[in-house]
Amino acid sequence: MKKFINHPDAVVREALVGLAAAHPELRVDLEQQIVVRADAPRAGKVGLISGGGSGHEPLHAGFVGLGMLDAACPGEVFTSPVPDQILAAAKAVDAGSGVVHIVKNYTGDVMNFQMAAELSGDEGIEVHSVLVDDDVAVEDSTWTAGRRGTGATMLVEKIAGALAEEGGDAASVAALGTRVNEASASFAIALTACTTPAAGRPGFELGEDEMEVGVGIHGEPGRRREKLRPARDIATMTLEAILAAKPVAAGEDAIVLMNGLGATPLIELYLLYGEVAGLLESAGVRIARNLVGNYVTSLDMAGMSLTVCRADPELLRLWDAPVRTPALRWGV
Amino acid sequence: MDVALAKAWLDTAADAIAAQADQLTTLDAAIGDSDHGVNMNRGFGAVRTALAGAEPDGVGAVFVLAGSTLVSKVGGASGPLYGSALRALGKALPDGPEVDAAAFGAGLRAGLEALRKLGGAAPGDKTIVDAYLPAVDAYDAAVRQHGQDGDGGLAAAARAAAEAAAEGMRATVPLQARKGRASYLGERSIGHQDPGATSTWLIFQALADAAAP
Numbered sequence A: 001m002k003k004f005i006n007h008p009d010a011v012v013r014e015a016l017v018g019l020a021a022a023h024p025e026l027r028v029d030l031e032q033q034i035v036v037r038a039d040a041p042r043a044g045k046v047g048l049i050s051g052g053g054s055g056h057e058p059l060h061a062g063f064v065g066l067g068m069l070d071a072a073c074p075g076e077v078f079t080s081p082v083p084d085q086i087l088a089a090a091k092a093v094d095a096g097s098g099v100v101h102i103v104k105n106y107t108g109d110v111m112n113f114q115m116a117a118e119l120s121g122d123e124g125i126e127v128h129s130v131l132v133d134d135d136v137a138v139e140d141s142t143w144t145a146g147r148r149g150t151g152a153t154m155l156v157e158k159i160a161g162a163l164a165e166e167g168g169d170a171a172s173v174a175a176l177g178t179r180v181n182e183a184s185a186s187f188a189i190a191l192t193a194c195t196t197p198a199a200g201r202p203g204f205e206l207g208e209d210e211m212e213v214g215v216g217i218h219g220e221p222g223r224r225r226e227k228l229r230p231a232r233d234i235a236t237m238t239l240e241a242i243l244a245a246k247p248v249a250a251g252e253d254a255i256v257l258m259n260g261l262g263a264t265p266l267i268e269l270y271l272l273y274g275e276v277a278g279l280l281e282s283a284g285v286r287i288a289r290n291l292v293g294n295y296v297t298s299l300d301m302a303g304m305s306l307t308v309c310r311a312d313p314e315l316l317r318l319w320d321a322p323v324r325t326p327a328l329r330w331g332v
Numbered sequence B: 001m002d003v004a005l006a007k008a009w010l011d012t013a014a015d016a017i018a019a020q021a022d023q024l025t026t027l028d029a030a031i032g033d034s035d036h037g038v039n040m041n042r043g044f045g046a047v048r049t050a051l052a053g054a055e056p057d058g059v060g061a062v063f064v065l066a067g068s069t070l071v072s073k074v075g076g077a078s079g080p081l082y083g084s085a086l087r088a089l090g091k092a093l094p095d096g097p098e099v100d101a102a103a104f105g106a107g108l109r110a111g112l113e114a115l116r117k118l119g120g121a122a123p124g125d126k127t128i129v130d131a132y133l134p135a136v137d138a139y140d141a142a143v144r145q146h147g148q149d150g151d152g153g154l155a156a157a158a159r160a161a162a163e164a165a166a167e168g169m170r171a172t173v174p175l176q177a178r179k180g181r182a183s184y185l186g187e188r189s190i191g192h193q194d195p196g197a198t199s200t201w202l203i204f205q206a207l208a209d210a211a212a213p
Helices: A008-022 A083-093 A107-122 A152-166 A170-182 A231-245 A266-282 A313-320 B003-031 B036-052 B059-073 B078-092 B101-119 B129-146 B150-170 B181-189 B195-211
Strands: A026-029 A034-037 A047-054 A071-077 A099-104 A127-132 A184-190 A210-213 A224-227 A253-260 A286-293 A303-311
Touching: A008 A026, A008 A047, A008 A071, A026 A083, A034 A083, A047 A083, A047 A107, A047 A152, A071 A083, A071 B036, A083 A099, A083 A107, A083 B059, A099 A107, A099 A152, A099 A170, A107 A127, A107 B078, A107 B101, A127 A152, A127 A170, A152 A170, A152 A184, A152 A253, A152 A303, A152 A313, A170 A184, A170 A313, A184 A231, A231 A266, A231 A303, A253 A266, A253 A313, A266 A286, A266 A303, A286 A313, A303 A313, B003 B036, B003 B059, B003 B181, B003 B195, B036 B059, B036 B078, B036 B195, B059 B078, B059 B101, B078 B101, B078 B195, B101 B129, B101 B150, B129 B150, B129 B195, B150 B195
Parallel strands: A047 A071, A047 A099, A099 A127, A253 A286
Antiparallel strands: A026 A034, A034 A071, A184 A210, A184 A303, A210 A224, A253 A303
């Protein structure tokens, strides 16, 4: 393992020290391990809280700020935060209008946020939740823990965050977040595994000519292993899987996120985006907005995830609303 | 089961988990996200620290403190699951510095029920439950069969529980995971031993070791 770290156990904390140094506009509480908007709590505003394991940066702490999250709760690497952290975040951002949890659908995340919601309720804080489960590589059935929350999480955070900034109430913000999730589908492919600092070795081995199809964002193996194919074929199979699960009809608008998993250079992401854009154009779908870059990552995994969200004028308006966070900023 | 044995059990479990942390993480790398050993070791290390600085007034209080510590320190699924199980075990025990083997068995089952309620796993889903459930059944059967003459009864029951947990753990190998992160692999989860069932066996083996006369 070669990483810029001091000690595997100190990675999350020391990265937060750096985040605090780089972004004095955020309040980084190292004791509680939470990242909060400096101006929180804001009277009349719903508090938007997300969190999850670390290792997905800039998700979630990089999306704290105006127009997006009020607080992020980073757990240990690939390990959900604990209820105490989430409760501390709720107390830090609740101005009496309640909070909305944005939770990625993983067993641990769901349990810890649920426990935190009960603790927050005991403290008189109203909690609504959005469960993000956009990864269509996993079948949503009683035979699995259900679809994973992946790339669409940042779309939910951006769009729900915009409504919260406008003064939407907790129920409306949560309902909108759920609507964005339902309109979104993602699929990911890895060229390498990733190495967690604590494990010190890759989670799985891939041959030079192999790719892992249907991976999540925690270095876990995917649904199947295949021979590596040209980017055009990969773009086609990825988009087909997405549209089979959540169709976007000709004439409809879409928000497209071509996301890197951490170690894939932008030149490859743009190449893939070009393929996807061509395919969607042929299908008559208009890419109304797009993002190309590393937004929901899996440490040093080489790979990409594609997210397509069927959009409507309200979603696009909120997507365009001002945002000022470490990793996403426009309109301000 | 008294306060000293309760502490000794958790201490022994912390030692076993520390010694096997790499093995747990390796099992987790195959079908999960390579952190089970790290998380369990962090959690049980914190339990050891919390217990060292506490003077619980009863057996139940030891387990409630240990469970709350796991919930607060571990995260992921294993923190809430093991934490809730230990808390439920502690709350189910009668007050006092000592409880008999049958009452402790009822507490172990209360812990299992709390864990199953939270995680929703059924036997055969390739989870903690596949080691925990047979362990509790074996414990109860041993207490029924041999009576419960002090900690001698508990020691025999704990040995039976550890053996059953080991068997349940090994029986997870051919199963396809239906809960937790391993379920994302579908059929590819077959052929690997479940890390959660493995840590459960370590914990029951620690009970047998700590209770051995």
